[in-house]
Every structure is written in C-alpha cells, then in structure tokens.
Amino acid sequence: MKFGDYECFSVETGKFAIDGGAMFGVVPKILWERKMPADEKNLIPLRARSLLIQGKGKNILIDTGIGDKLSEKLKQIYQVDIDSANINMSLSKLGLTCSDITDVIITHLHFDHTEGSTSIMDGKAVPTFQNARYYIQKKQWEIANNPSARDRASYMEENFMPLEKAGVLNLIDGPQEIFEGIDIIVTNGHTPGQQHPLVKDKTRSLFFCADLIPTSAHLPVPWHMAYDNFPMILIDEKQKLLARALKENWILFFEHDPYLAAASIKQGEKNIEINSPVSI
C-alpha cells in the first residue's frame, strides 16, 4: 500500500503470547476478554509485526521483532513460534533478503522489538541486516545500557550491543524528519525514547504505534499495558496522538495485534474506535 513516495508492507517476524493481565493492566478481565480472548493459561496470542517502507532507493525496516536467539525457557514462557512465519520467510515473499535492507529503525530496545536485529554467526551475535544502518533514540539507548529493575529482563545486550561494536549504530536525539517524507515522533510513557515513524501522505499518513497502542484493543485511552513504565505520561501522549490521528486521517499500524495489522479510525460514542481495516 502506498503512502507518499513509499510502498509499505507488513512483515511478520513471529508469533508469541503474553499474559492477559500484563497486556491490559488495570482493566478487568471481564472487559478485555470480550475483545481479546485468552487461553487456559491466561495467555493472549500476539504477533511481532514489522513494517517495510520501500522507496527512494531504500528498504527501511521498522523493528526487527522476534529472532532466533531466545533460550528454550523463554521461548516456552512466551510461546514463541517462528516456524510458521519469520523475518526471512516474510522478506522472501516480497522478493527480498536481509542484505537488501538499507536502514533499520528500532522503536525501542525491548526484546520483542529488536531481537531480530542480531543473529549468531560463528558463535557470536552480529547485525542480521549486514548492509543496514540502525537508528535508535539516544535516550532509549542510555536506558537499555542502564535498565531499571522493572524492565531489565526485556533488555538483552546481545540484541543491541553488537550494533555498536559493528559501527552500524546511529543514535538520534528527539523528533525529526529522518528521511524525506518520514517523520519520527517520540513518546516516553511506555519507555523513554520510544520512536514512532510516520510515513506522510497528503490524504492519509501511516503511523507505527509500537507499544503506545500495541493492539487495536488498546485504543481506549485507559486500556494500556502493565508493562508501561510511566502510565500517566503514556495516557497523555496517547490522548494527544489519537486526537491528531483523527484530525489528520492517519492509518494506525498495530505491531502486536493478532488479527489486524492496520486500520483507519473514527470517533465512537466514548472512545476512538476502528473505522475499517486496511490491508497492508
């Protein structure tokens, strides 16, 4: 699907599952399970969905999702499935390989967004996209290198330190137009220095929600994850960005939604709601 000068494609990197309580924070299960049913272990099926932005001689990948370095124990905890879909399979459907990626924008360094950034070669982790520059917000980089006890487990060095070692890391500071026609919007509520690409188009731009709105069920402002580090900041950011999205006719891209990759939105009676799915 085309946005401005770029063709955009959803790129699945794998499936995983997370505890429903953690996904919906203070929202009672009796409410969230109507929208997103959990299994007998209370797990909700999720996707790790990246976005390929192709145009102006570039193949830009947003987030790298699940890779192949997780331990068996973690794979089991998160019910990781990279057999039915993974980054190599998804890129090959688009006629690409990892070496065709020119730029990788990482929204933040929690493992389900960046595990695929590196792969094991001859026993050590190296950049998976060997011809790409990787873009990360400076603030997020500092946090990943000095994490708090709260989300330390989500920051695994092998997913980002090899990028610095290989000299492919570009630390960027704050919101900016990163490439012609692609803006970076920064939020700080889920984790400081989370960045969201906005592919600009005159009539409807494409916004990469990342963990600000991980699934379509998280559109109501108070429906947010227990993983969010600064909930009050997140609520304020979500309110403002959703108002802007509505006004500017944005299509929202949901990285973790099990069923819906992208959608247009409308003002509902109480909350902003899905208007119609957009296939991408």
Ligand SMILES: [Zn+2]
């Ligand atoms: Zn996250």
